[in-house]
Amino acid sequence: xxxxxxxxxxxxxxxxxxxxxxxxxxxxxxxxxxxxxxxxxxxxxxxxxxxxxxxxxxxxxxxxxxxxxxxxxxxxxxxxxxxxxxxxxxxxxxxxxxxxxxxxxxxxxxxxxxxxxxxxxxxxxxxxxxxxxxxxxxxxxxxxxxxxxxxxxxxxxxxxxxxxxxxxxxxxxxxxxxxxxxxxxxxxxxxxxxxxxxxx
Amino acid sequence: xxxxxxxxxxxxxxxxxxxxxxxxxxxxxxxxxxxxxxxxxxxxxxxxxxxxxxxxxxxxxxxxxxxxxxxxxxxxxxxxxxxxxxxxxxxxxxxxxxxxxxxxxxxxxxxxxxxxxxxxxxxxxxxxxxxxxxxxxxxxxxxxxxxxxxxxxxxxxxxxxxxxxxxxxxxxxxxxxxxxxxxxxxxxxxxxxxxxxxxxxxxxxxxxxxxxxxxxxxxxxxxxx
Numbered sequence: 065x066x067x068x069x070x071x072x073x074x075x076x077x078x079x080x081x082x083x084x085x086x087x088x089x090x091x092x093x094x095x096x097x098x099x100x101x102x103x104x105x106x107x108x109x110x111x112x113x114x115x116x117x118x119x120x121x122x123x124x125x126x127x128x129x130x131x132x133x134x135x136x137x138x139x140x141x142x143x144x145x146x147x148x149x150x151x152x153x154x155x156x157x158x159x160x161x162x163x164x165x166x167x168x169x170x171x172x173x174x175x176x177x178x179x180x181x182x183x184x185x186x187x188x189x190x191x192x193x194x195x196x197x198x199x200x201x202x203x204x205x206x207x208x209x210x211x212x213x214x215x216x217x218x219x220x221x222x223x224x225x226x227x228x229x230x231x232x233x234x235x236x237x238x239x240x241x242x243x244x245x246x247x248x249x250x251x252x253x254x255x256x257x258x259x260x261x262x263x264x
Numbered sequence: 265x266x267x268x269x270x271x272x273x274x275x276x277x278x279x280x281x282x283x284x285x286x287x288x289x290x291x292x293x294x295x296x297x298x299x300x301x302x303x304x305x306x307x308x309x310x311x312x313x314x315x316x317x318x319x320x321x322x323x324x325x326x327x328x329x330x331x332x333x334x335x336x337x338x339x340x341x342x343x344x345x346x347x348x349x350x351x352x353x354x355x356x357x358x359x360x361x362x363x364x365x366x367x368x369x370x371x372x373x374x375x376x377x378x379x380x381x382x383x384x385x386x387x388x389x390x391x392x393x394x395x396x397x398x399x400x401x402x403x404x405x406x407x408x409x410x411x412x413x414x415x416x417x418x419x420x421x422x423x424x425x426x427x428x429x430x431x432x433x434x435x436x437x438x439x440x441x442x443x444x445x446x447x448x449x450x451x452x453x454x455x456x457x458x459x460x461x462x463x464x465x466x467x468x469x470x471x472x473x474x475x476x477x478x479x480x481x482x483x484x485x486x487x488x489x
Contacts, residue, residue, distance in 0.1 A: 068382065069452075070382075070385070070443060070446060070447065070451060070452045071439065071440075071443040073382050073385055073386050074385070074386075074389060074439045074442045074443045074446065075435070075436065075439040076386060077385070077386035077387070077389035077390045077393070078389060078390070078393055078435040078438055078439055078442075079432075079435055080386070080390050081389075081390045081393040081394045081397075082397075082431060082432070082435060084390065084394065085394065085397055092344075095340065095341055095344040096341070098340045099340060112424075115428050115429075115432065116428075116432065119432045119435075119436075123436060132382070132383070132386060135383055135386075136383070136386050136387055136390050139379075139383065139387045140387065140390060140391070142279065142280045142283075143276055143279050143280070143354075143358050143361065143387075143391070144279065144351065144354055144355050144358045145279045145282055145283045145351045145353070145354020145355060145357075145358070146283060146351055146354075147280060147283050147284060148283070149284070202287075205287070206286060206287045208291070209286045209287060209289075209290070209291040212343050212346075212347075213339070213343065215339075216339065216340060216343050219340070250425050250428065250429060251429070251432070254429065254433070
């Protein structure tokens with residue numbers, strides 16, 4: 065199992081910048097779909113940014129890549145004043161699991177990267193689903209203090225708990241999984257061409 | 265009036281602490297307090313243009329919020345804008361972090377926070393790279409224009425492909441360059457780095473932190489009443 069070198073750290077940092085931009089755009093876009101859109105916003109991000117994650121796994125392919133990307137995002141969002149502790153915890157757990165699945169070999173199968181991306185994005189989604197399910201009152205209180213209305217919070221909790229919560233997790237996983245296959249379809253020929261060039 | 269200099273660590277600390285305070289302080293108090301605090305700070309460090317832009321965007325977002333919140337169908341969208349408005353003072357301060365300080369200054373400041381070195385390097389690179397996206401996007405659209413290819417909403421998948429592929433390979437090329445530059449400067453050396461930009465805490469930094477904490481304490485007392 066290879067560990068990250070400075071070159072890999074730089075590559076992950078640059079790709080994280082691209083991922084962060086997509087994350088912010090996807091987060092804003094998902095608001096159009098109301099409270100359920102908010103619950104599945106990590107999935108929308110995973111769908112769009114699948115190419116970035118696929119590229120990272122193919123170019124870096126070392127243990128710690130998902131953890132580093134997630135840590136950069138968390139620090140970045142904290143610096144921008146968007147820090148939220150439960151999201152930090154679940155996202156990091158998701159990233160560790162993603163690394164265990166897809167970063168132990170240099171060239172993992174596409175399905176492994178897809179599963180890893182699914183786990184990483186489900187980790188992000190659980191950042192709001194777990195507090196809404198198990199710590200409902202404090203979750204509502206914190207967001208109402210941030211300006212949300214009681215009705216909106218009730219609706220948000222309804223869309224993040226019970227059957228809708230489970231559905232949100234499944235949708236996020238499927239979207240992130242599909243995002244990697246989209247990335248694979250887009251970048252396949254570029255990597256094949258590169259492999260031929262390297263072999264020659 | 266001479267613009268004052270602020271340690272980047274102070275800006276980072278303010279941004280990390282501020283959003284966690286919503287659980288302890290009245291949302292409205294914190295929103296107004298952060299708006300005033302960020303505005304005064306930007307004024308003191310001489311970021312007048314940025315302050316004007318920040319206030320204009322803030323006013324625009326609050327206008328949109330009041331417009332959308334009154335309608336039941338657009339209410340949720342309105343609530344999104346209030347969260348954006350609340351984050352705006354922190355975003356404005358973060359934008360100073362990116363525009364005012366160079367990479368060496370940021371590295372030097374972040375290293376003082378005792379965060380792992382790899383993460384410090386990575387965060388600095390990410391922070392400095394995000395603002396260049398508009399320029400990168402302009403390069404890509406220009407190259408596409410020269411080849412007679414245009415972005416079109418009619419073919420979103422293809423347009424997305426034309427955008428993302430050059431962007432990703434540009435990241436790979438840039439990673440090589442940045443790594444080479446970093447290695448020359450001894451970024452991977454296993455010793456404590458010294459810096460030309462050794463950022464020390466000044467009385468102004470201390471005053472900013474004291475005023476910030478005093479404001480937060482005032483908010484907590486206000487809520488307790």
